[in-house]
Amino acid sequence: MNSYELIKSRFQKRALSGVLAREITSYKTGGEIDLIVYPQTQEEIVWLFDILVKRNIDYFICGNATNILVSDDGFRGVFIKTDMLNKINTKDNEISVDCGFKWDNMIEICVNKGLAGLEKTSYIPGTVGGAVKMNAGAFEQETFDKLISFSVLDIKGDIKKIEKSNINYGYRKVEGIDECFILNALFKFDYGDANELKKIREEIISKRKIKQPLDYPSAGSVFKRPKNNYASKLIDECGLKGLRIGDAEVSAKHCGFIINKGNAKSSDIYNLILKIKEEVYKKTSIDLELEQIIVGKF
Ligand SMILES: Cc1cc2nc3c(=O)[nH]c(=O)nc-3n(C[C@H](O)[C@H](O)[C@H](O)COP(=O)(O)OP(=O)(O)OC[C@H]3O[C@@H](n4cnc5c(N)ncnc54)[C@H](O)[C@@H]3O)c2cc1C
The missing domain is CATH 3.30.43.10 (Uridine Diphospho-n-acetylenolpyruvylglucosamine Reductase, domain 2)
Structure with a gap:
């Protein structure tokens, strides 16, 4: 077979x-x-x-x-x-959660229970596994802030528990887990006031709706934030707002996003990424680093 x-x-x-x-x-x-x-x-x-x-x-x-x-x-x-790997267990201020559980659903549970520390990451549309892999974050909070440990299956077939204290991580990067399958994660939150946290969550969600082009398909910020700067600001200052290849466009609402205006091909998006990198480098000598993951042949 x-x-x-x-x-x-x-x-x-x-x-x-x-x-x-x-x-x-x-x-x-x-x-x-x-x-x-x-x-x-x-x-x-x-x-x-x-x-x-x-x-x-x-x-x-x-x-x-x-x-x-x-x-x-x-x-x-x-x-x-990982959609079907989605169990979650809460005990006091700890949450143990499978990789396929939706990140924002977990944050909503935390907020409703008065568990604080990641409420500003509300509305990130990925899963827990994706958030751990990317150390996803927003508004000065990131996944690893409240992560205690996570378990992985490695390519040798061994299941290992990885303590946060034993791993190198930073802004949108986690080292040493490239080929591993993240199975589940354990978080420990601070105790906070549920009403206060709900207010913060609502504010974050409305900020995101105002600032991000959520009416069009995208994959969020294309590039990582360069040191002491913002990719969207640099892209805007380089005059690239609205730049278009096929149906892929640098969002006028948030220059850090590339949006699919209808029938964009992946190659349009990819070529637009290369063009942005080239133009920004020409004008600022800053080499923008891709945050998004490229899959397959380009
Ligand atoms: C509108 C919009 C807004 C966004 N805003 C933000 C934001 O504010 N902050 C932010 O950080 N990101 C943001 N993102 C990007 C994205 O949502 C995050 O990076 C998210 O954490 C990715 O999760 P995912 O489950 O979709 O991962 P995928 O896109 O499916 O995968 C991303 C990476 O994670 C790996 N991965 C996923 N699951 C596992 C697993 N179980 N084990 C091992 N590896 C795994 C994949 O192999 C891949 O390398 C945004 C995206 C969109 C579309």
């Missing part, structure tokens, strides 16, 4: 072929993915990982696909989609 048939025989309706990346990514672009698999248990992930690693099949671990740009040619390999 070939590898895809073997995987399909185990996962049945939770292994789909022929899905287009544009159907699952927040950019709404990208071509056909060979196979998307939706594991439901740790045991299934271990089994799947073993097959993929031993048989040398390319794979991509995919949360809510809100920080990725997938090639128009799609992906020759397996997307492991």
Whole structure:
């Protein structure tokens, strides 16, 4: 039996072929993915990982696909989609949560329980796994602020608990976990006032709605914040607001975002990224670093 048939025989309706990346990514672009698999248990992930690693099949671990740009040619390999890994347990001020749980749903639970420390990250549209991998954050708060530990499955098939204190992390980066599957995470929050936290959450959500082009598909900020500066400010100052390739456009509302105005191809977005980098470097000598993850061949 070939590898895809073997995987399909185990996962049945939770292994789909022929899905287009544009159907699952927040950019709404990208071509056909060979196979998307939706594991439901740790045991299934271990089994799947073993097959993929031993048989040398390319794979991509995919949360809510809100920080990725997938090639128009799609992906020759397996997307492991974490949607069905979504248990959450709260005990006092600690939350243990699976990778596929939606980040903003967890933040809403925290806020309602009066658990403080990550309320300003409200409305980030990814999953817990994606947030840990990216050390996602906003308004001076980031995932690792309240993270205690997380467990991963590594490519050797070992499940390990990683304490935050044993890992190097920083602004939108976490070192040493590149090929690992993040299974779940443990957070410990401060005690706060639920009404106060709800107010902050509402303010953050309305700020985001005002400042971000949420009416169009995007994957959030394209570039990381350069030292002592803002990518969106630099892009604006370089006169790139509204710059367009195909249907991909530098948002006039927030120059740090590239939006899909309708039928953008991933290659339009990719070429626009290269153009922005080139122009900003020419004018400021600052080399903007990509925050988004490129998947497949460009
Ligand atoms: C409108 C909009 C606003 C945004 N605002 C913000 C913001 O304010 N701050 C911010 O930081 N980001 C922001 N983002 C980007 C994005 O939402 C975050 O980076 C988010 O954490 C990505 O989570 P995800 O589940 O969508 O990950 P994906 O996009 O699916 O994947 C991102 C990376 O995480 C990895 N990954 C995902 N799950 C796992 C797992 N279980 N194990 C191992 N690796 C995994 C993937 O392999 C990939 O490398 C925004 C995006 C959009 C569309």
